[in-house]
Amino acid sequence: MTSKSDVHEASFRDPSGHLFYDGKTLKRRILPIYFKQYEALKENGVFDTLSRKGLLIPHKENQASAKEIILTPEVIPFITNPYEWSFEQYKQAALLTLKIQKYALTKGFILKDASAYNVTMYKGKPIFIDTLSFDFYEQDTPWRAYKQFITHFFGPLVLAKYHGTDIFKMMQTHIDGIPVQLIASLLPGKSKLSSTLYTNIHLLAKMEGKHNDDYKAETKVAKLSLKAQNTILDSLYEYIKKLSLNEATEWGDYYTKTNYDEAAFEAKKTLIKSWVAPLNANRIIDVGGNDGTFARSLDSKAHLIVTDIDAQAVEQNFAQAQQNKETNMLAFVCDVLQPAAGIGFNNTERHSLLHRLKDYAPDVTMALALIHHITLSGNVPFEKSASFFASFSKYLIIEFPKREDSWVNSLLVRKREFINHFDFYNEANFEESFKKYFTLEKKETIAGTSRVLYFFKK
Amino acid sequence: MSLLYFDPGLGAMIVQGIVAAAAAVFLFSKNALYKVKLFFGLIKEDEYDSIDIDENDTSVDDE
Numbered sequence: 110m111t112s113k114s115d116v117h118e119a120s121f122r123d124p125s126g127h128l129f130y131d132g133k134t135l136k137r138r139i140l141p142i143y144f145k146q147y148e149a150l151k152e153n154g155v156f157d158t159l160s161r162k163g164l165l166i167p168h169k170e171n172q173a174s175a176k177e178i179i180l181t182p183e184v185i186p187f188i189t190n191p192y193e194w195s196f197e198q199y200k201q202a203a204l205l206t207l208k209i210q211k212y213a214l215t216k217g218f219i220l221k222d223a224s225a226y227n228v229t230m231y232k233g234k235p236i237f238i239d240t241l242s243f244d245f246y247e248q249d250t251p252w253r254a255y256k257q258f259i260t261h262f263f264g265p266l267v268l269a270k271y272h273g274t275d276i277f278k279m280m281q282t283h284i285d286g287i288p289v290q291l292i293a294s295l296l297p298g299k300s301k302l303s304s305t306l307y308t309n310i311h312l313l314a315k316m317e318g319k320h321n322d323d324y325k326a327e328t329k330v331a332k333l334s335l336k337a338q339n340t341i342l343d344s345l346y347e348y349i350k351k352l353s354l355n356e357a358t359e360w361g362d363y364y365t366k367t368n369y370d371e372a373a374f375e376a377k378k379t380l381i382k383s384w385v386a387p388l389n390a391n392r393i394i395d396v397g398g399n400d401g402t403f404a405r406s407l408d409s410k411a412h413l414i415v416t417d418i419d420a421q422a423v424e425q426n427f428a429q430a431q432q433n434k435e436t437n438m439l440a441f442v443c444d445v446l447q448p449a450a451g452i453g454f455n456n457t458e459r460h461s462l463l464h465r466l467k468d469y470a471p472d473v474t475m476a477l478a479l480i481h482h483i484t485l486s487g488n489v490p491f492e493k494s495a496s497f498f499a500s501f502s503k504y505l506i507i508e509f510p511k512r513e514d515s516w517v518n519s520l521l522v523r524k525r526e527f528i529n530h531f532d533f534y535n536e537a538n539f540e541e542s543f544k545k546y547f548t549l550e551k552k553e554t555i556a557g558t559s560r561v562l563y564f565f566k567k
Numbered sequence: 568m569s570l571l572y573f574d575p576g577l578g579a580m581i582v583q584g585i586v587a588a589a590a591a592v593f594l595f596s597k598n599a600l601y602k603v604k605l606f607f608g609l610i611k612e613d614e615y616d617s618i619d620i621d622e623n624d625t626s627v628d629d630e
Contacts, residue, residue, distance in 0.1 A: 158622050204615065212620040256579035308582070308589040316578030331580040337587035344590030346618040347597060 118457040119226070125241045137168065139178040143241060146218075147178060150243055153216045164209060165237045180240065186392070186412050186439070187469050190459050191225040191261070192280040193441040193449060195424040196269055196354045199277060202228040202235040203262035203349050209237055210252065211342045214335065218243045223258035225265075225280065226459070232436035233427075251333035252341070256317070259309060260286025263345060267306065268295055270352055274420040274442075284453045289314040305348045373557035377508075378406040380553060381475070384506060384564050385409065390472035394502075396445060397479035401426040401438060404475070409437075414471070416443035445479070445497075446487040466501040474502035478560075481510050484534060485520040491533075491542035499546035505565040509539050513559040536561060 117128035117135065125143035128135055139147050150156055159165035168182040191199060205228060210220045220227075221244040228235045252258075261280075264287050268276040272295070279287050293314035300306040381403060385393070390411045395404040398415035399422045407413075415438065417423050426440035443449070448462035460468075476498065483489045498505050510517050512534060521528055540549065540563075547565035554561050604610050 154622075158620065162620060164620075204618075208616075208618050208620060211618050251580045251583040253575035253580070255583055256576045259579075304589040304593055308586045312585060313579060313582050316582040317576055318578070320576070320578035320581070331577070331583065333580075333583050333587065337584065337591075340587050340590045340594065341583060343618060344593045347594065350613075350615050 118455065119453070119459060121454075123222075123239075123241055134181060135184070136171070137180040137182060137240060139180065139241065141176065144178065146244055147241075149245070150218065153218075155213065155216050155218060155243065156240070159209065159212070159237070163232070163234070163236065164205060165240065166231070168240060182238070182240065185229060185231050185236075185238070187414060187465060188229050188460075189439070189441045190229075190280070190449065191265070192278050193443065193462075194230070194277060195420045195427055195440070195442060196266075196274050197424055198230060198235065198427055198441075199225075199262075199266060199269070199274075200349060200352060203258075203266060204346060205235045205237060206258065206262060207342050207346045207349070210254075211339065211346075213243055214246055214339065214342075217246050219246045219252060220244075220254050223254035223261060225261040225286070230439060230441070233430045233434065233438060246335075249332045249334055251331050252338055255341070256289065256313065257286060258345075259313060260289060260292070263309060263349065264289065264292035266349060266352055267300075267310070268292060270354060271295075271297060271300075274354065277442075281449065281452055284458065289317055305344060309345070370557060373555055376556045377477075377558075377560075377562070378403065380555065380562055381477075381506060382407055384551065385473055388473060388504060390504075392469060392471045393473045393475070394466070394469070394471040395475040395477070396443070397476060397482070399426075401429065401440060403477055404438070405429075405435075411472070412437050412439070414439045414441075414469070416441055418442070418444045445483060446489070463500065469501070471502060473504045473506065474498060475506045477506075477508045478510065478516075480507060480539070481514070481517045481520060481534075485517065485524075485531060491539050492545065495543045495546045499567055503567055505543075505547060505563075505567075507543070507563050507565065508555075509536060509561045509563060511536060511559040511561065 115129045115131070117130065120127040120129075124140070125146070126137060126139040128137050130136070156165065156168070160167035166182045166185065168180040171179045171181055173179075191202070194202065202225065206220065206223055210223070213219055220242050222239075222242055224239075227237055227239040227242055229238055230236075260283075265277055265280065268287070289310065293311050296306065296310065301311055385407050390409065392414075393404065393407070393409060393411045394414040394416070395401070396416055397418070398404050399417050399419070401413070401415040404413045404415045415423075415426055417426075417440075420442045423440045423442050426438070429435075430438040430440065443462060451457055451461040451464060452459045480491075480494060483494050484491065498507070512518070512521070517534070521531060521534070524531055543549070543563070543565060547567050549563065550566050551564040552561055601610070
């Protein structure tokens with residue numbers, strides 16, 4: 110038996126089984142309480158069909174005894190959480206969940222929970238990762254995970270439509286989903302005119318409020334025909350499919366308003382590529398990588414992570430990856446000045462971004478056109494930035510825009526009477542601070558710009 | 568239910584009957600509108616897959 114400390118820290122809510130580490134391999138233990146369901150799912154081909162379709166993470170059964178069944182799921186290089194997704198990523202995750210629930214019903218099963226954490230992004234699209242989320246369907250019972258679907262998926266998506274994707278960050282403070290009453294109160298009054306929003310949110314909030322104190326739940330059994338349940342799933346699917354955002358972008362048109370010309374842009378790409386190629390990296394991360402333009406220009410077979418503060422840039426990157434069928438690109442939203450914290454029980458149920466980055470251990474980290482924002486918008490001293498990058502990077506390619514750069518200039522001008530406090534912002538100080546954590550391998554000015562590209566090694 | 572490991576919420580269970588009724592009307596009107604649009608040639612190609620999974624189709628779902 111595995112020692113308790115090896116059990117994955119996010120895996121304790123479901124008594125059916127849990128994930129654990131066998132050495133470095135992540136495995137899933139199924140306990141006898143779930144054997145009946147597991148065998149039935151296997152026999153009915155549910156696991157086969159869903160994993161063949163790329164909807165459920167594939168697994169191998171390693172051993173089966175009277176005490177436990179052990180599975181090894183396919184390895185996912187990096188887990189992203191709902192509060193790090195763009196709108197389209199979130200939307201596709203919701204559609205995936207509905208799709209699996211509807212399919213499960215045709216096979217005599219249900220999804221017993223509809224948590225957004227059952228889904229993550231893998232090979233350019235959302236995938237269902239909780240193999241034990243299925244249970245038997247019982248005739249004429251409503252979907253018990255319905256409310257969870259609303260608080261984890263439908264509510265956040267509808268709120269994002271009205272308030273922007275920053276709403277998804279509320280999932281960090283509400284690990285069990287945004288409470289229905291809160292969703293209802295944040296929606297505009299006109300949302301009550303939509304029959305879908307009225308029933309799925311406002312009426313649900315009212316009914317939940319009314320029955321909140323009803324502890325004799327087991328005496329009242331609500332009924333719902335299978336056909337009616339399918340109708341709910343179809344309508345939610347149709348509604349979510351049509352949901353869209355109307356949010357202006359911070360950086361969406363960044364590359365059209367950069368302060369250097371196309372030749373310089375190409376020079377930068379060529380230089381980076383010539384530095385990265387000999388490293389034969391397996392994992393590369395581009396922090397603040399906008400829509401993935403530079404990560405893509407590497408033409409690398411490595412697994413690529415591109416993060417950006419702007420959900421719109423992540424959205425474009427995700428769309429491009431899907432269009433080109435790139436399975437090695439993972440885009441997600443991240444504010445370097447406030448990376449996702451560890452949340453949930455013990456602060457370890459969903460790991461902090463830094464924790465996950467250290468586990469991921471990228472071979473190469475790129476930080477292009479980022480340090481001036483961290484330093485001049487976030488007032489982060491160079492040494493602190495250096496220590497941040499050193500905590501997870503082996504090789505670091507970082508671009509330093511000099512004071513003459515027009516972007517730097519405009520950031521400095523905004524400091525007004527405090528501009529002298531930022532006299533430290535220069536190449537010499539930057540180099541000195543980063544050399545405390547890294548050794549300088551190469552540096553080169555990007556032709557036609559006031560920007561210097563640095564290549565550091567830890 | 569054998570594995571009630573979280574509270575599904577009684578209100579949420581009861582409300583699904585009403586949600587389903589509204590959903591039926593929503594789908595009916597959507598369908599009617601679709602037919603009208605189809606008649607006038609206003610249908611754009613749907614970029615998302617259908618909710619239904621075709622088990623016999625061996626292609627990978629690339630939604």
